[in-house]
Amino acid sequence: MSEEEKLRTDARANRDRILDVAREALAADENASMNSIAKLAGVGAGTLYRHFPSREALALGVYRKEIDALVQLSGTVLLDKPPLPAFRLWCDRLIQLGRVKQGIATSLHSAMSTKDFDETLAAMVGAVGRLMQACESVGDIRQGINPADVLVMLSSLWRLPPTHEGQAQTRRVLDLIFRAVEAKSA
Amino acid sequence: MSEEEKLRTDARANRDRILDVAREALAADENASMNSIAKLAGVGAGTLYRHFPSREALALGVYRKEIDALVQLSGTVLLDKPPLPAFRLWCDRLIQLGRVKQGIATSLHSAMSTKDFDETLAAMVGAVGRLMQACESVGDIRQGINPADVLVMLSSLWRLPPTHEGQAQTRRVLDLIFRAVEAKSA
DNA sequence: ACCTGAACACCGTTCAAGT
DNA sequence: ACCTGAACACCGTTCAAGT
Numbered sequence: 001m002s003e004e005e006k007l008r009t010d011a012r013a014n015r016d017r018i019l020d021v022a023r024e025a026l027a028a029d030e031n032a033s034m035n036s037i038a039k040l041a042g043v044g045a046g047t048l049y050r051h052f053p054s055r056e057a058l059a060l061g062v063y064r065k066e067i068d069a070l071v072q073l074s075g076t077v078l079l080d081k082p083p084l085p086a087f088r089l090w091c092d093r094l095i096q097l098g099r100v101k102q103g104i105a106t107s108l109h110s111a112m113s114t115k116d117f118d119e120t121l122a123a124m125v126g127a128v129g130r131l132m133q134a135c136e137s138v139g140d141i142r143q144g145i146n147p148a149d150v151l152v153m154l155s156s157l158w159r160l161p162p163t164h165e166g167q168a169q170t171r172r173v174l175d176l177i178f179r180a181v182e183a184k185s186a
Numbered sequence: 187m188s189e190e191e192k193l194r195t196d197a198r199a200n201r202d203r204i205l206d207v208a209r210e211a212l213a214a215d216e217n218a219s220m221n222s223i224a225k226l227a228g229v230g231a232g233t234l235y236r237h238f239p240s241r242e243a244l245a246l247g248v249y250r251k252e253i254d255a256l257v258q259l260s261g262t263v264l265l266d267k268p269p270l271p272a273f274r275l276w277c278d279r280l281i282q283l284g285r286v287k288q289g290i291a292t293s294l295h296s297a298m299s300t301k302d303f304d305e306t307l308a309a310m311v312g313a314v315g316r317l318m319q320a321c322e323s324v325g326d327i328r329q330g331i332n333p334a335d336v337l338v339m340l341s342s343l344w345r346l347p348p349t350h351e352g353q354a355q356t357r358r359v360l361d362l363i364f365r366a367v368e369a370k371s372a
Numbered sequence: 373a374c375c376t377g378a379a380c381a382c383c384g385t386t387c388a389a390g391t
Numbered sequence: 392a393c394c395t396g397a398a399c400a401c402c403g404t405t406c407a408a409g410t
Contacts, residue, residue, distance in 0.1 A: 011374060034403060044376040049404065149359045156342035173335045180366035197393060220384060230395040235385065 015051050017041050023062045034058070060120060066097055067120055074127035083134035084141070088178065090131055091154060095170060098158025125151060132181075141181045153177050201237050203227050209248045220244070246306060252283055253306055260313035269320035270327070274364065276317055277340060281356060284344025311337060318367075327367045339363050 007015065021040040025032040034055060038048040052058035070093060077086040129147035136143050157173060160166040193201065207226040211218040220241060224234040238244035256279060263272040314333035321327040343359060346352040 008373060014375085033401080035401090045403085046377075046405075047375055050374075053404095055403085145362070146355075146358060149355060149362060152342050152346065152355065152359055153339055153362065155345075156338050159341075160338065169332075169335060169338065172332060173338055176331070176335060176339065176363075176366040180362040194392060200394085219382080221382090231384085232386075232396075233394055236393075239385095241384085 011051075014041070014043050014047055018043065018048060018051060018058075019061055022058055026059065026062060063097075064120065067124065070094060070097060071123045071127045074130050078131070078134050082140075083131070083138050084182075087131040087135055087141075088174075090127070091174060091177075094154060095157045095174070098155070135181075139183055142183050145181050150177070150181065153180075197237075200227070200229050200233055204229065204234060204237060204244075205247055208244055212245065212248060249283075250306065253310065256280060256283060257309045257313045260316050264317070264320050268326075269317070269324050270368075273317040273321055273327075274360075276313070277360060277363075280340060281343045281360070284341070325369055328369050331367050336363070336367065339366075 018037070018041045022037050025037050025040060034048060035045055037058070038045045041048070048058075052061055070090075073093060074090055077090055080086070081089065125147050128151055132141060132145065132147055132150070135141040154177065157170050160170050204223070204227045208223050211223050211226060220234060221231055223244070224231045227234070234244075238247055256276075259279060260276055263276055266272070267275065311333050314337055318327060318331065318333055318336070322329050340363065343356050346356050
């Protein structure tokens with residue numbers, strides 16, 4: 001918050017507008033060019049790069065709110081449902097988000113493979129960890145499983161096509177993943 | 187074989203040279219440009235595109251031999267080892283190949299998401315299926331698991347970095363995957 | 373302090389002209 | 392039948408010049 005307040009009002013407006021058009025542009029075409037996004041936002045290319053020094057930074061900026069919401073959800077689902085169904089529901093939402101915004105997949109993956117280990121990813125791992133902890137406490141999943149490992153397996157799912165078969169496969173693989181972590185065999 | 191024989195001798199020589207330099211170039215830099223590969227091969231850009239109409243086609247051409255070898259291996263490992271260790275060894279090899287040649291990952295994924303369902307991928311799924319069948323027949327893994335589903339989970343692994351932690355994570359996730367398919371819990 | 377937009381060095385891909 | 396390589400329409404990124 002303090003960082004964002006420091007921006008001059010015109011800079012702030014530009015930043016917001018860039019984020020708005022980038023959200024649309026990237027949804028329509030996952031690899032819309034940086035130049036085209038700058039043009040759509042009505043700013044010079046340099047301004048785009050000032051705010052978001054790379055394509056990945058831009059994608060992260062765009063989806064930060066969605067990611068934050070997902071992290072929040074990891075707490076609230078636990079109020080409504082037993083841990084395991086809550087975890088499963090959260091995974092469905094994650095996959096849904098990842099599928100729609102393919103950009104996240106790449107960002108998560110490359111963030112995961114660099115050691116700066118972006119705070120966004122850390123929050124995500126934290127969310128998975130919280131859900132797993134809840135499941136562990138009622139004995140639904142085994143102890144000592146690394147949340148980041150589960151996230152890696154989940155990340156393979158949002159590359160599947162949104163076709164009928166793709167969705168069916170997503171469910172099957174998700175079942176397999178849950179079988180890997182569950183305490184008892186079905 | 188019949189397809190390859192039809193090529194004029196100079197065309198054939200060009201094709202082979204392109205494949206050779208592309209193998210090196212892509213190993214050194216996974217997104218070496220098409221133009222640079224053509225230049226390295228000493229051919230015009232048009233020639234490169236005649237033989238391999240897309241980057242993906244080129245990657246597939248380069249790694250076809252490795253993939254074929256891996257498919258073959260799915261038969262031979264079963265002669266040396268019990269099914270489950272054979273399967274596990276084969277998975278290690280697959281991950282190793284995928285890690286080194288990141289291009290394959292993309293190819294597999296996008297091939298998987300189009301319905302032309304490339305024969306290379308089909309062969310790969312067939313190899314996984316053969317190994318799983320052998321494991322099923324001795325009761326080591328459950329019946330009715332889709333080999334393509336297992337391949338999807340495996341594909342998440344070759345994006346992990348080749349660092350120490352990356353390799354450790356690979357082992358952990360692979361353990362989880364095997365737990366998902368195994369007949370009995372450890 | 374921030375923005376613009378021309379400019380640089382590329383990129384994938386095509387296609388007339390050659391042999 | 393196959394090849395060449397200039398050309399096209401882009402691309403990401405930078406940086407002088409502006410306000």
